[in-house]
Amino acid sequence: MGRELTDDGPKLREERNFEEFHEDLRKDTRVPIVTLNNINNDTESRVHSHHVKQMIFNGKVTFEPVRLNQHNSDFKETKINVNQLSNQVLKPKGKGIHKSTNYNNKTRGFNELTTPYINKFIHQYNLNDLNRNIINAISGISKAQRNFLSEYDMDEQDELYLQFLNNRYCKGTLTNDLFEIVMTVLENEWIHLEKQIPPRSLSSNSSASDHHTQTARIYYELYGSDDGTSAFSEQACAVCNETESTNSNAIVFCDGCDVAVHQECYGIVFIPEGQWLCRLCLVSKNRKVNCALCPSHTGAFKQTDAGAWAHVICAIWIPELYFANLNYMEPIEGIQNIHKSRWKLNCYICDQKVGSCIQCSNKNCFTAYHVTCAKRASLCINFNKTPVSTIVQNQMSSDNMIQSYCDKHSPTGWHDCTEGIMKTRRYYRDLNQSKIENNIFPEVPQKNETQVASANRSKWKTNRGTPIAPHFFSQIVESVLSLAKVEHSNKVCYLICKYWSMKRELKRGAPLVRRFDSSSYNTLTLDQLKERINFSDVLLEDLLKLKGLSKLIKKRIELDEKLNSIDKNINNISRAPEKIFLRNAILSKFVSSPTFRAFERLFQESNKHYVMIVRCKNFEFNKLSEFKEYMEESFAQIEQDPDSTRLLLTKTSKTKELFESLINKISDFDVKKHIRQDFTSDPNNGMITQERPWKGPILLEDEELSDAEELNIREERLLRHFLNR
Known part of the structure; x- marks a missing residue:
C-alpha cells in the first residue's frame, strides 16, 4: 500500500518543454505553413483571413479564420489618486472627461509601471x-x-x-x-x-433572499448540515469545516451545486476564469449519486479508481484509503484494502449498516459512525490544526494527526452533541420516507394536473x-x-x-x-456596514502609510546608489590616483577644447596619425610621464611627416602649445603625496578608508621632523634661567 511521493506537481502546458508532446520535433525543424493557396476550393470561400485554424470533425477537415483583437494593449491613466481618497474627494482631476475618437493619442507618455490597464468594458474606444x-x-x-x-x-x-x-x-x-x-x-x-419576478416563498410578502434564508434556516434547524452550509454564518469548507482562507488557499464555490471547498482540501491547482464546477457537477451534472462509504448525498465528491463516487472527507478519515494524485486529490484508491469488519460496522447515529464506518479514538470505546454522520451531528472530528495537504501526504501514518470521538468521549469544552444526533437521525428517517420537502414547506398544498400545467406556462x-x-x-x-x-x-x-x-x-x-x-x-445589517466602513478606513490609512514607506524606500535606494557610486570613485582613486588625476586635470580639458576639436577634424580614420586622437579621447594613459612622452613623440612625427599640409602644421603647433601649458601647471604636483596627506589608507591593500582629521604628523614625517627635538646642556641651562626669573 506504500507509494512514493515523488510528484513534483502539475505544470501548465506553457511551462512544459515542447519535446514532451512532440518527441521528433527539434528547434531547427522546418514546419510547413498553411496559407490560403494551400486550401481547396471548398473551404477557400469560408476563409476570410490569413490567420486560420484547422478543425477536424467526423473525419472532415475544415479551416476557419482566427480573429485577433487589435485593441488589447491600450491603456488609460487613472483619474483618482491616493491623496484624493484620503481627502474623500472622489472627483477626477479634470473638469470633465475628454472624449476623443482617436484613442491612440491617449497612450502617449505610457508608463508600464504606473499606467493602469483598461479594456473595452471601461472605455468605448474600439467602436x-x-x-x-x-x-x-x-x-x-x-x-x-x-x-x-x-x-x-x-x-x-x-x-x-x-x-x-x-x-x-x-x-x-x-x-x-x-x-x-x-x-x-x-x-x-x-x-x-x-x-x-415574484419569488417562490412561504409568504407572498417575502423577497427571494428572505425565502432562501428562511428555507436554509428551517432546513438547518431540522436536519443540520454535513457540507458546511449554515443559516447563521458564512459557508464553511465542506471538507475541513473552516471558513478562513488565504490567497494561496482560497475557498471556491461550485457554480453547479454551490458547495464550498478550499483549494488544498479539494485539489484545485488552478482557479479558472469564469465558472468552476466540482467534479460531481462536471461529470454527473445534477444527477443524484451515492457515496460508496456513507449514506449521505451532499458534500464534496471525488471519483474512485473504479468509477464510483465518494466524499473527500470520507477518504481522508478512513485509514485504508488514499489519493493517487496528491495535487488534484483524485482518484480515491484503496477501497479493496478496507477490512471486511469495517464494512460490517453499524453507525450508531443513523442506525444503518451502509458503507464504511470509523470508530471513536478513545482506546476503550468501539462506537462506530459514518464520517458524514459525525459531521452532521457535530461530533468532534478534529484535524488538530493540521493542513489537509499534510494529512493526505502522510495518510498511511496519520493516526496521531486526526482524531474523532463519539458524544460520550468528547474532549473537555466540546458542546453537547445530543441535538445534532437527533437532527441526523431525523434527516435519514425523513429522507427514506421522502418527507423533507413537506417538512420545509408544510403549508404548500398539493396541486392537481391542471394547476401544474398552468404553473409551467407561467414559469x-x-x-x-x-x-x-x-x-x-x-x-x-x-x-x-x-x-x-x-x-x-x-x-x-x-x-x-x-x-x-x-x-x-x-x-x-x-x-x-x-x-x-x-x-x-x-x-447586511447596520453593524456589518459600519464594520466594513471602518475596515475601509483602516485599509486607506494603511495605503497612505504604504505610500510614505515607498517614498522613503525610494529615497533610501537613491542614497544607497549615490553612496555606492562614491565608494566606486574612491576605490578607483585608490587603485590609480595618477590616472584619475590625469583624466580630470588634463585629458578632459585637452579633448574638450576648441583647439583639439579643430585639430581632430583634419584627420580621417584611415590616417596613420588618427590613433593619437583615439587614445586621447578614450583616456588610455595611466601616468603623466607616459602621456607626456607619447604626445611629444606624436607631435614630432607630424611635424617631420612630408605629407603634412601647412594647415595641419599650424593646428599642430597650436595644439602642442595647449598641451604644454596644461602639463606645466601640474608638472611638479605629486598626486600620491597629497592623497596620503588628506586620507588614511588600509596598509594591506592601500584602499582609502577615511579622511585624515589632522595632517600635521604626516607633514612632520615627510619633512623628517619629530614632535619635539632634544635640548643640549647649554639649551637646558638657558631654559631654566628663563623659567626661574
Missing part, C-alpha cells in the same frame, strides 16, 4: 461611429438600458453562430460589435426582469435554472437591429433570443456577463 450611435439610442429603448455599456465578449461558439446568421439572413450586416451589444441588451433586460425559468426569454425581449432586440439596418431583423431577433437562452443553459443559468450587484448590500 465605430455607427455602433456609438446605436449605444446612444439604446438608452431610450428601455429603462433597463440606462447608462448602457457593451460588456459581453464573444467566443468561438458565438463566432460560428454569427457566421450562420450572416450567411442565412443578415448577409454580413450583423457585425461582431453589434452582436455583443445585442447580447448585453438581453443580459440587462433579464437582470431587470429578474428583480420584478420564468426551466427546471435547470435556464431563463425563458419573454416576447418583449425579441421586440427590444428587433429595435436594436433596426437601428443598425440589419436585414430580416424580425426573424433574427427570435433566433438570437433562443441562442441566448441556450447559452445560459450551457452555463447552468449563470450570467453571461459578470457584474457587481449593489443589492447584495441590502442583506
Whole structure:
C-alpha cells in the first residue's frame, strides 16, 4: 500500500518543454505553413483571413479564420489618486472627461509601471461611429438600458453562430460589435426582469433572499448540515469545516451545486476564469449519486479508481484509503484494502449498516459512525490544526494527526452533541420516507394536473435554472437591429433570443456577463456596514502609510546608489590616483577644447596619425610621464611627416602649445603625496578608508621632523634661567 511521493506537481502546458508532446520535433525543424493557396476550393470561400485554424470533425477537415483583437494593449491613466481618497474627494482631476475618437493619442507618455490597464468594458474606444450611435439610442429603448455599456465578449461558439446568421439572413450586416451589444441588451433586460419576478416563498410578502434564508434556516434547524452550509454564518469548507482562507488557499464555490471547498482540501491547482464546477457537477451534472462509504448525498465528491463516487472527507478519515494524485486529490484508491469488519460496522447515529464506518479514538470505546454522520451531528472530528495537504501526504501514518470521538468521549469544552444526533437521525428517517420537502414547506398544498400545467406556462425559468426569454425581449432586440439596418431583423431577433437562452443553459443559468450587484448590500445589517466602513478606513490609512514607506524606500535606494557610486570613485582613486588625476586635470580639458576639436577634424580614420586622437579621447594613459612622452613623440612625427599640409602644421603647433601649458601647471604636483596627506589608507591593500582629521604628523614625517627635538646642556641651562626669573 506504500507509494512514493515523488510528484513534483502539475505544470501548465506553457511551462512544459515542447519535446514532451512532440518527441521528433527539434528547434531547427522546418514546419510547413498553411496559407490560403494551400486550401481547396471548398473551404477557400469560408476563409476570410490569413490567420486560420484547422478543425477536424467526423473525419472532415475544415479551416476557419482566427480573429485577433487589435485593441488589447491600450491603456488609460487613472483619474483618482491616493491623496484624493484620503481627502474623500472622489472627483477626477479634470473638469470633465475628454472624449476623443482617436484613442491612440491617449497612450502617449505610457508608463508600464504606473499606467493602469483598461479594456473595452471601461472605455468605448474600439467602436465605430455607427455602433456609438446605436449605444446612444439604446438608452431610450428601455429603462433597463440606462447608462448602457457593451460588456459581453464573444467566443468561438458565438463566432460560428454569427457566421450562420450572416450567411442565412443578415448577409454580413450583423457585425461582431453589434452582436455583443445585442447580447448585453438581453443580459440587462433579464437582470431587470429578474428583480420584478415574484419569488417562490412561504409568504407572498417575502423577497427571494428572505425565502432562501428562511428555507436554509428551517432546513438547518431540522436536519443540520454535513457540507458546511449554515443559516447563521458564512459557508464553511465542506471538507475541513473552516471558513478562513488565504490567497494561496482560497475557498471556491461550485457554480453547479454551490458547495464550498478550499483549494488544498479539494485539489484545485488552478482557479479558472469564469465558472468552476466540482467534479460531481462536471461529470454527473445534477444527477443524484451515492457515496460508496456513507449514506449521505451532499458534500464534496471525488471519483474512485473504479468509477464510483465518494466524499473527500470520507477518504481522508478512513485509514485504508488514499489519493493517487496528491495535487488534484483524485482518484480515491484503496477501497479493496478496507477490512471486511469495517464494512460490517453499524453507525450508531443513523442506525444503518451502509458503507464504511470509523470508530471513536478513545482506546476503550468501539462506537462506530459514518464520517458524514459525525459531521452532521457535530461530533468532534478534529484535524488538530493540521493542513489537509499534510494529512493526505502522510495518510498511511496519520493516526496521531486526526482524531474523532463519539458524544460520550468528547474532549473537555466540546458542546453537547445530543441535538445534532437527533437532527441526523431525523434527516435519514425523513429522507427514506421522502418527507423533507413537506417538512420545509408544510403549508404548500398539493396541486392537481391542471394547476401544474398552468404553473409551467407561467414559469420564468426551466427546471435547470435556464431563463425563458419573454416576447418583449425579441421586440427590444428587433429595435436594436433596426437601428443598425440589419436585414430580416424580425426573424433574427427570435433566433438570437433562443441562442441566448441556450447559452445560459450551457452555463447552468449563470450570467453571461459578470457584474457587481449593489443589492447584495441590502442583506447586511447596520453593524456589518459600519464594520466594513471602518475596515475601509483602516485599509486607506494603511495605503497612505504604504505610500510614505515607498517614498522613503525610494529615497533610501537613491542614497544607497549615490553612496555606492562614491565608494566606486574612491576605490578607483585608490587603485590609480595618477590616472584619475590625469583624466580630470588634463585629458578632459585637452579633448574638450576648441583647439583639439579643430585639430581632430583634419584627420580621417584611415590616417596613420588618427590613433593619437583615439587614445586621447578614450583616456588610455595611466601616468603623466607616459602621456607626456607619447604626445611629444606624436607631435614630432607630424611635424617631420612630408605629407603634412601647412594647415595641419599650424593646428599642430597650436595644439602642442595647449598641451604644454596644461602639463606645466601640474608638472611638479605629486598626486600620491597629497592623497596620503588628506586620507588614511588600509596598509594591506592601500584602499582609502577615511579622511585624515589632522595632517600635521604626516607633514612632520615627510619633512623628517619629530614632535619635539632634544635640548643640549647649554639649551637646558638657558631654559631654566628663563623659567626661574
